[in-house]
Amino acid sequence: PHRKVHHKTGHLDSQICLDSNLACFLDRTYELRPTADRRNQRRAAGKHTSPLTPNTHQPPKHTPTARAEWQRAHPPMVFLKTHRTGSSTVQNILFRLGEREGATFAFPSRTYQFNYPDRFRAAFVDELPEGSSQFNLLCSHMRLDLREVRKVMPQNTVFITLLRDPIKTFESVFGYYTSIIPAFFSAHRATANKGKSALSVFLDSPETFWDPKEPGNGLAKNPMSFDMGLNNQKWNGSWPEDLAQLEEAFHLVMIAEHFDESLVLLGALLGLEHADVAYLRLNARAGNCVMELDENMREKVRSWNMLDTLLYDFFVQVFWEKAAQFGLERLKAEAARLRASTEKIQQKCVSRAEVPPGELEDLLRPWQTETATIMGYEVRGNLSLQDQGFCVRMMLPELQYHSHFKQYGRDMRATPAD
Template identity: 25%
Template sequence: MLQKANKQLLCKITFWVNGLCVLFFINALMTDMFGVRNTISRSTTDSMLLSTTNSNSSSATNKRSAKDSKPSLAVDARSPTDTKPSLTKNVRAPTDAQSPTDTKHSLATDTFSRRNKTTHIAFLKVHKAGSTTIQNMLFRFGMKHHLNIILPFSNNQLKTKAKEMPITAGQHNDIFALHTTYNKDFFDSLLPADYVNIGIVREPLSRMISAAYYHRDVYQVKYLRQVPRANFIHNLVNYPEKYDRVIFSQTRNTMARDFGFSAKWEQTDEKTIKKYLDELNSQFLFVMIMEKIDESLVFLRRLLNWSLADILYLKTNEHKHAPVILNKTEQAKLRRTSSFDFDIYEYFTKIFNEKINGVSPDFWEEVTYFKELIQGVSKFCHDPKNLEAEGKLLEVKPTKWDNSFHVSSSDCKWMSMKELPFIEKLRNRHRRRHNLK
């Protein structure tokens, strides 16, 4: 009986040992395949974004063997001493020491080895069309990759080369993202021959309403202050001959002015308008749609061969105002007085839809993921505890579109920085890089 009991006990022990071995094997297999170790998925966002941690907590992960080529969940796979970006197209090696501003800028260091990133870019910063958010993204990209960003001596616009801050002889500019009026010859004079143009447009009615409140309240624009505050937008739309007489203003055909339309053209001259729009389309790599900003950025990321870390953003330069609803008669009147803007918006919306209609389902999967990612970044960056704590990180897991990266509290401050202070910091960086007084 004792011998039989011993045999039964031995069989049970063998069974449990074999079971544990199987579990350890499955766990190891999951780790090797997906870089996941003891992680529980609680929701869509939780499976994508890990909980925030202090940078010290990842020190053990940083000590991985150099032979381990698989990415960690949130640690840069490059050597800590390797500060040069992995770029080959349009990029010159930095000729100056990294500035203190660059050192502080650690935005979303990614582990995905991308070559041939497009780095010579002109962005047409259209007024009140989400363009400050895109400008901020381009400024951060330029800092991250040690690029020369075109800057004016003062203010936040550039319309002549005489106002441009000079760079060291033998170098070239890389990024242009200031308010200006589009002119191909002017843009060609600023950047290397292989630069690309990108732009953005916004639904004209919502753009006009936003611009009217913004320029009245923030910049105290004279003609807008003369419009009665009661029924402000309605008065502006219904009585343009009294309050908004010129063909180009902050609230009338603004996008057309920024894109280089001529005030001499008749708004009913469909042939001239169509010809110019076709020219713009041939000269711009891509024109984003503000109402489809996430789809636009994912598509742009693929065009420029950028990483997801490069297109992160927080909404900036928003100006809250009371909602406004125009009746059909008012909408028709606005369409007549600002028909150039409607022509531009409808033209590039059609082009945009044509471009994304042929994309694979993978594109839409990435857009869904990116929307969730932006929500996670926004939540992290708007938590005061994360901004106050040093070394606080939001760790982002690897996906089929990108490897792991992290966002720091410092990144949040750069993403939320207003345009004028950001440009001033860039001017200081520019002076150090090019030995300017």
């Protein structure tokens, strides 16, 4: 078999240890919310009467109360986690919500990705835990295959994803994965004595460095299209039909440039309150790792990622159609309330933001690449045990959160060596 590019694994093809001072709080401090009264208020408000609501006339058999919590309150959901779009922040929201409300997660059988960059297959998912009748949440990295995902998730599953301006996405993908994606690394090596950035060298003649047959080059051209399971190499006759299928399948495609508005629509879809979708921006690069592109480079990025531009423009239009159905003035007001809720929680939890990785303890240190510095947060001191558990989760990086889950009663298995 060909070699997998484990683009975030690094030191994490072995298990992550979470037995630090803060990690010991995680298993002891999380309240099961919302309360029964709050759920009843939501039902009375009619927020869970859509066709997406699980069939309450046939409750799952042999399901413990904790496992049933999610199914009573929310439909099952798939979040397609796209690369360098802000998706780690959304995933953290879902991890917190799912953990709090007893969701059964569809996790990869090995590490924290579904054999990326291979297309998703049902066989990549670990077994259903004892006492659960169905999976409620799937939000780990994968390359989408709708047919295979539907083999795993219930029929009434809600599908969501997140897209970002293709120029910003590609600049971020390049900066983050320069040393990992073969096409980018080749450009990086070619910069010697040229006095130009690796991105500039790559964009001058991308075809020189890009081999579409190399499995590790999936993100090197139209990365969002690649994650969405589309043909990311060139336009072909199937694209219009493929886009139509994605539009039909996805109940919400969030837009990173309208992040708060997107979260409001997500909350409306799942019956959540502002506090449920409050967030800290995770996996963000240090400012000096972000490259400002002039118009010439922007045009080159746009040209190389034409299919991502098409994908993004298409779903921006769909997004604003959904926003109009929600009510634009209502959306603006709800987004302002969400920002206020988020700011309040940030003030409660964060003592320092944009903390360099060298100043973070292992539990809160995001995974680093050779070419990008990923910043983190420092939690406030003097918090109650319960608040500390809550706040740590707000800033817990993706890999550490995956490893924290003990749903299967075992440590996260490493990927076998080739």
